[in-house]
Amino acid sequence: MQPTTKSNDPFLKKKFIITSIIVLILTPLCLLLGVTLWQDRRYNILSLIMVILACIPFFLSFEHKKPKPREILIIAVMSAIAVAGRAAFVWAPAFKPVTAIVAITGFSFGPAAGFLTGAATAITSNIFCGQGPWTPFQMFAWGILGYIAGVLGKTDWMKYKIWLIIFGLLSGILYSFIMDIWTVISYDGRFTWSRYFAAAGTAIPYTATYAISNIIFLLLLAKPIGEKLKRIKIKYGLLEE
Amino acid sequence: MKAFANYHPIVIFLYFVFVIGLTMFYMHPIYLIISLAMSILLSLQINQKSFLHSLKWMVPLFVIAALINPLISHDGEKIILYIDDNPITIEAIVYGFAMSVMICTVIFWFGCYNKLMTSDKFLYLFGKISPAFALIISLTLRLVPRFQQQIGAITQAQRAVGMDVTSGNLLHRIKCGIHILSILITWALENAIETADSMKARGYGLPKRSTFSLFSFEKRDALTLTIMFILMTINVIGSFLGYTDYYFYPTFSELVLQPISLLLYTTYTLLLALPIIIELWEAFKWRSLISNN
Numbered sequence: 001m002q003p004t005t006k007s008n009d010p011f012l013k014k015k016f017i018i019t020s021i022i023v024l025i026l027t028p029l030c031l032l033l034g035v036t037l038w039q040d041r042r043y044n045i046l047s048l049i050m051v052i053l054a055c056i057p058f059f060l061s062f063e064h065k066k067p068k069p070r071e072i073l074i075i076a077v078m079s080a081i082a083v084a085g086r087a088a089f090v091w092a093p094a095f096k097p098v099t100a101i102v103a104i105t106g107f108s109f110g111p112a113a114g115f116l117t118g119a120a121t122a123i124t125s126n127i128f129c130g131q132g133p134w135t136p137f138q139m140f141a142w143g144i145l146g147y148i149a150g151v152l153g154k155t156d157w158m159k160y161k162i163w164l165i166i167f168g169l170l171s172g173i174l175y176s177f178i179m180d181i182w183t184v185i186s187y188d189g190r191f192t193w194s195r196y197f198a199a200a201g202t203a204i205p206y207t208a209t210y211a212i213s214n215i216i217f218l219l220l221l222a223k224p225i226g227e228k229l230k231r232i233k234i235k236y237g238l239l240e241e
Numbered sequence: 242m243k244a245f246a247n248y249h250p251i252v253i254f255l256y257f258v259f260v261i262g263l264t265m266f267y268m269h270p271i272y273l274i275i276s277l278a279m280s281i282l283l284s285l286q287i288n289q290k291s292f293l294h295s296l297k298w299m300v301p302l303f304v305i306a307a308l309i310n311p312l313i314s315h316d317g318e319k320i321i322l323y324i325d326d327n328p329i330t331i332e333a334i335v336y337g338f339a340m341s342v343m344i345c346t347v348i349f350w351f352g353c354y355n356k357l358m359t360s361d362k363f364l365y366l367f368g369k370i371s372p373a374f375a376l377i378i379s380l381t382l383r384l385v386p387r388f389q390q391q392i393g394a395i396t397q398a399q400r401a402v403g404m405d406v407t408s409g410n411l412l413h414r415i416k417c418g419i420h421i422l423s424i425l426i427t428w429a430l431e432n433a434i435e436t437a438d439s440m441k442a443r444g445y446g447l448p449k450r451s452t453f454s455l456f457s458f459e460k461r462d463a464l465t466l467t468i469m470f471i472l473m474t475i476n477v478i479g480s481f482l483g484y485t486d487y488y489f490y491p492t493f494s495e496l497v498l499q500p501i502s503l504l505l506y507t508t509y510t511l512l513l514a515l516p517i518i519i520e521l522w523e524a525f526k527w528r529s530l531i532s533n534n
Contacts, residue, residue: 044265045262045265045266048265059370059371059374060371062371062373062374063371063372063373063374066446067373068437068441068446069436069437069438069440069441069445069446070433070434070437070438070441072373072376072377072380072437073380073433073434073436073437073440074430074433075377076376076377076380076381076384076433077384077429077430077433079377079381080380080381080384080385080388080429081388081425081426081429083381083385084385084388084389087385116374116377119374120374120377120378120381121381123378124378124381124382124385127360127363127378127382128385130351130352130355131351131354131355132347132348132351133261133265133347133351195313198313220419224419224423224426225426228423228426228427228430229430232430232431232434236434
């Protein structure tokens, strides 16, 4: 199987350039508008728009790459496992294997696949549990964790348990921090650091649970699933970059 | 309860984008009350059972969220009492309630969204923007029940060879559980490759691919969309001119009833009530058709 070829379709290329410009201009424009024109500081809606805009470049580059069916299927399988994992642990608040599975996908298949698995998991699991204003934030949080995992996966570090533990800990904290931004803004309509630290403080038990569940699932699953993914990758020559 | 759900997905989606966006944007008390009332009406109309069920945890959430604000925020002029030298102000209490109303309203609207914007409609719209990612989501949606089924099959087969997940000590059970998961993943990955090859053999990714969908954009969709845009534009212009501003701090701004603000309230109510109006209109048409016979 040959590695993915960049599309040479001039129409797609044009579309890609136009959308990139839109995203690059739209994002600062929204920020500027939000800060100067809306005196009322409606940060809740602004943050929602920003998070959605932040996800667009990842989707664009995936679309631009013209993904092969095999790549699409692998990402779908991994997010389905994460969704099923989230559903299986519905009785334990915040104790979920999602981040671990997204990160393992990232380790094996690179940053782009990691982001997409995380984002797809957020959308799909919320189709089952109910969409809300938190969906874009979860998309971004899991997506970016998958992306970071993908970058780290290019090094040899993740073969060592100590790095898995550190990654699990930090990813739990990062996830909690991103979701806390949403909690603070949704409540207050504006963002203040004192309020943010207050929210982060009350969320410490959750943050700890996120971190612990990430570490446990990473230690349990990283090796067996990682080996299976590696095998399938070598056997079929998947997602080579 | 079918009338608005039968509209084109873009109409339903834009309706919720407008409604949720405006609800999160306005802090004006009258706007908050209009939005809350409309969200409750629509929820009762289309989503009665789960709406009433959700009230069980929404009401405590509402009260708690409202009471936290005066404890954290000490802005405002009308002080009613001091707790440890920290002033508790009426402004902060009212602001807390207003914020609570907004959060609850947004959650109610999302409840209606989940009911009306089913996954097939969402995927249809999303597929126009990012076809490959929409495909990932729809495949994931299909794979979840398939995995559950396969887990059942694997568990039974494993029980037959002595790896019973429902008996034995805890360590044995965990071992069996991991074993089942491991078998599932191997199966799922191999199966995925097969599905992918089948997709490729059927021409996935070739140019000039056609897609089939049940949704067609009709005259009524165009009409509703136009009305929505007109109402939305009126409200946005009103906000730019400052008719919808309202401040809680340092103290409440005055509520003034001008003809223009009355017009704005009416347009806002109309925009939010569109599905309810459509529903009633269809019911009326149906009844008059029956009585004509």
